Amino acid sequence: MSKNKSSESVKVVVRCRPLNRKEESNGPAGGIVQMDLRLGQVILRNPRAPQSEPQKTFTFDAVYDPNSKQRELYDESVRPLIDSVLAGFNGTIFAYGQTGTGKTYTMQGAWRDPEKRGVIPNAFDHIFTHISRSQSDKQYLVRASYLEIYREEVRDLLDPNHANARALELRESPDTGVYVRDLTSCVCKSIKEIEEVMNVGNQARAVGMTDMNEHSSRSHALFLITVECSQPGPDGRNHIRVGRLNLVDLAGSERQTKTGVQGERLKEAAKINLSLSALGNVISALADGRSGHVPYRDSKLTRLLQDSLGGNAKTVMVATLGPSSQHYDETLTTLRYANRAKNIQNQPRVNEDPKDALLREFQKEIARLRAQLDHRKWRSKQKKEQLDGECWDEGMEGEEEEEVEKDAEEYVIMEEQRLEREKEAIREDQFLLAEEKQRLLGEKEKMMGDLRKEQEATEQLTAKYKAMESKLLVGGKNIIDHTNEQQKMLEIKRQEIAEQSRGEREMQQQLLAQDEETLELRETFTSLQQEVEAKTKKLKKLYAKLQCIKAEIQDVNDEHVRSRQELEQTQNELTRELKFKYLIIENFIPPEEKNKIMSRLNFDPEEDQWKFQSLVPAESKPSQIKKRPASAVGYKRPISQYARVAIAMGAHSRYRAENIMFLELDMTPPNTVSLDRSTEAETNQSPSVDNSPTKDKGVRKSRSWCQTPKSMTSSSSNVSLSACHMGTPTAAQ
Ligand code: ADP
Numbered sequence: 001m002s003k004n005k006s007s008e009s010v011k012v013v014v015r016c017r018p019l020n021r022k023e024e025s026n027g028p029a030g031g032i033v034q035m036d037l038r039l040g041q042v043i044l045r046n047p048r049a050p051q052s053e054p055q056k057t058f059t060f061d062a063v064y065d066p067n068s069k070q071r072e073l074y075d076e077s078v079r080p081l082i083d084s085v086l087a088g089f090n091g092t093i094f095a096y097g098q099t100g101t102g103k104t105y106t107m108q109g110a111w112r113d114p115e116k117r118g119v120i121p122n123a124f125d126h127i128f129t130h131i132s133r134s135q136s137d138k139q140y141l142v143r144a145s146y147l148e149i150y151r152e153e154v155r156d157l158l159d160p161n162h163a164n165a166r167a168l169e170l171r172e173s174p175d176t177g178v179y180v181r182d183l184t185s186c187v188c189k190s191i192k193e194i195e196e197v198m199n200v201g202n203q204a205r206a207v208g209m210t211d212m213n214e215h216s217s218r219s220h221a222l223f224l225i226t227v228e229c230s231q232p233g234p235d236g237r238n239h240i241r242v243g244r245l246n247l248v249d250l251a252g253s254e255r256q257t258k259t260g261v262q263g264e265r266l267k268e269a270a271k272i273n274l275s276l277s278a279l280g281n282v283i284s285a286l287a288d289g290r291s292g293h294v295p296y297r298d299s300k301l302t303r304l305l306q307d308s309l310g311g312n313a314k315t316v317m318v319a320t321l322g323p324s325s326q327h328y329d330e331t332l333t334t335l336r337y338a339n340r341a342k343n344i345q346n347q348p349r350v351n352e353d354p355k356d357a358l359l360r361e362f363q364k365e366i367a368r369l370r371a372q373l374d375h376r377k378w379r380s381k382q383k384k385e386q387l388d389g390e391c392w393d394e395g396m397e398g399e400e401e402e403e404v405e406k407d408a409e410e411y412v413i414m415e416e417q418r419l420e421r422e423k424e425a426i427r428e429d430q431f432l433l434a435e436e437k438q439r440l441l442g443e444k445e446k447m448m449g450d451l452r453k454e455q456e457a458t459e460q461l462t463a464k465y466k467a468m469e470s471k472l473l474v475g476g477k478n479i480i481d482h483t484n485e486q487q488k489m490l491e492i493k494r495q496e497i498a499e500q501s502r503g504e505r506e507m508q509q510q511l512l513a514q515d516e517e518t519l520e521l522r523e524t525f526t527s528l529q530q531e532v533e534a535k536t537k538k539l540k541k542l543y544a545k546l547q548c549i550k551a552e553i554q555d556v557n558d559e560h561v562r563s564r565q566e567l568e569q570t571q572n573e574l575t576r577e578l579k580f581k582y583l584i585i586e587n588f589i590p591p592e593e594k595n596k597i598m599s600r601l602n603f604d605p606e607e608d609q610w611k612f613q614s615l616v617p618a619e620s621k622p623s624q625i626k627k628r629p630a631s632a633v634g635y636k637r638p639i640s641q642y643a644r645v646a647i648a649m650g651a652h653s654r655y656r657a658e659n660i661m662f663l664e665l666d667m668t669p670p671n672t673v674s675l676d677r678s679t680e681a682e683t684n685q686s687p688s689v690d691n692s693p694t695k696d697k698g699v700r701k702s703r704s705w706c707q708t709p710k711s712m713t714s715s716s717s718n719v720s721l722s723a724c725h726m727g728t729p730t731a732a733q
């Protein structure tokens with residue numbers, strides 16, 4: 001495989017959970033997964049196949065058997081990734097597997113029990129401990145966001161209005177790649193705060209979902225942490241590195257059964273696994289390496305993980321398995337999926353001084369507030385010294401900050417006292433006129449008010465400054481590291497051990513691979529018999545391998561057929577749905593309306609939605625929209641003065657063409673009157689015998705607005721209608 005210098009493959013580790021109680025009751029034959037921890041291999045037994053059939057073996061970067069501890073997995077496989085994120089790389093960890101195999105357990109675990117805390121809480125510890133132990137010339141800003149993808153819609157889990165909020169849009173920028181627009185991001189200053197963010201999100205996930213497990217197995221959850229670090233470089237300027245960490249708990253990878261679903265459920269079924277199958281396609285395309293097109297755009301998930309798969313991130317995939325024989329097929333699929341992902345190459349690089357670093361903005365804002373505050377304080381100090389009678393000296397600028405602050409406070413107190421004294425003096429001055437006194441007192445009062453306002457403004461500014469500053473974490477300062485030396489040593493030792501076992505496994509795997517290759521080169525035979533024996537042995541070995549591969553091909557074919565059948569079924573159901581919608585459109589929507597709607601629709605590939613074009617083209621400004629001419633106000637169209645007068649007079653029939661129709665609501669029960677026979681008219685008034693098709697309710701009159709109702713018309717088709725007009729008054733008489 002061609003590897004360029006900076007590329008590295010996606011790390012894939014596999015974890016198998018213990019048998020649960022129900023599975024245990026099925027007897028010892030339950031387990032089908034064996035693991036070789038030293039070599040990083042998973043051996044899978046097919047419970048339906050005869051004993052003679054060779055078992056399937058897969059090799060990964062690491063494997064974790066049911067006895068493995070959360071901490072082991074973290075130290076060996078996740079810690080190096082988090083270290084990279086802290087150094088400014090993008091990193092992703094995703095858990096993939098069937099529902100109930102331990103994805104959430106691996107990612108989150110049991111928070112209360114330190115032994116069972118999963119990757120996410122351990123990562124929190126790791127990040128904040130790292131900050132607390134780093135040098136004091138480093139400044140950090142840590143932010144967290146939490147989202148889920150459910151039915152191909154991205155939802156913000158930190159939005160208080162999550163349940164009703166509309167889906168968020170994905171956007172792409174040349175600097176940051178794909179990002180979610182308007183996603184809430186919380187600045188976190190401690191482990192406690194970031195845990196709080198996680199809890200809020202988890203609760204939002206549970207709220208409104210009738211069955212949390214059902215929901216969680218159908219939605220993808222992404223917890224995003226951004227760590228920005230600024231440090232002075234050799235050039236004396238501050239440089240910022242931004243590491244982004246995606247912690248992903250994917251939806252259950254099992255096939256959703258789609259039998260007998262309709263409408264909403266069908267849509268859901270079609271969408272649930274869209275992201276997962278798109279993920280599979282992306283992995284296949286990347287692992288294959290031959291196909292130029294990688295279908296990232298097929299789903300929201302793959303777009304969000306674009307960087308992590310074949311991009312500039314470091315990625316770890318944790319594939320989770322169940323040991324039970326019932327789920328052999330799913331386990332095999334997961335292993336194949338994971339095996340393919342191993343071949344993906346990423347090109348990780350450090351994000352140095354990106355344009356959108358929030359830390360830079362924060363630093364600028366803090367500096368601006370600081371300058372404002374300083375200016376205010378210096379001004380106060382300057383005034384104080386003038387009050388004291390000292391002469392202001394530029395050379396005093398080098399004074400301690402605390403002293404300036406003290407002086408500024410003293411100035412306010414002194415100024416207040418001075419104003420009080422002056423007020424008192426004015427009050428006691430008997431030579432002043434009452435009016436003059438009032439005016440002078442008012443002036444002093446105003447000066448006091450100004451002084452207070454000024455002081456309040458300074459206090460507000462100080463509070464704002466402190467709040468901003470507290471969001472930035474300074475290495476070794478804001479967070480106190482409670483671990484003692486002994487614990488620290490223990491941690492380091494544990495990390496060393498993890499490092500060692502990782503190295504050992506890599507060596508073992510390399511040795512194994514080399515052994516197979518060099519086997520034939522080393523062999524020399526002393527006799528023909530020996531050669532025959534050795535070659536027969538080798539032949540047997542190769543034959544077994546061939547059988548394995550043949551079985552593999554058969555399996556892959558079967559799976560392909562199965563997934564094709566499922567796709568066909570989905571397609572049939574969708575076609576049926578489409579026909580149903582067509583039927584409604586063709587028969588119940590007037591063609592001209594339909595055409596109008598169709599001509600206004602266009603497809604937005606960015607959002608994967610059909611959208612209505614606005615009636616007014618976007619480029620035309622509101623000012624360009626034509627106004628109704630003044631002559632048309634109150635009329636259907638512009639009309640001349642002469643015509644208006646003529647209408648008002650009601651004289652000439654030519655001008656009656658305006659508003660010839662008007663509708664009047666009539667709430668009285670329908671009444672029909674026969675044309676000429678009054679006896680019949682009476683019978684028709686009875687509702688029981690009135691089957692006249694012209695019987696209508698509510699709106700039923702239409703006539704020229706200036707016509708006085710005529711008594712009868714000659715046209716027979718108008719008979720009943722005219723009769724209706726007349727009906728009410730007649731009946732009333
Ligand atoms: P998923 O998120 O994949 O649907 P869960 O993480 O909810 O699965 O796990 C299902 C059950 O299995 C949980 O009760 C969990 O505690 C248990 N479990 C999973 N993995 C392990 C493990 N490695 N050790 C112990 N229990 C586990």
Ligand code: MG
Binds near residue numbers: 103217249
């Ligand atoms: Mg889960």
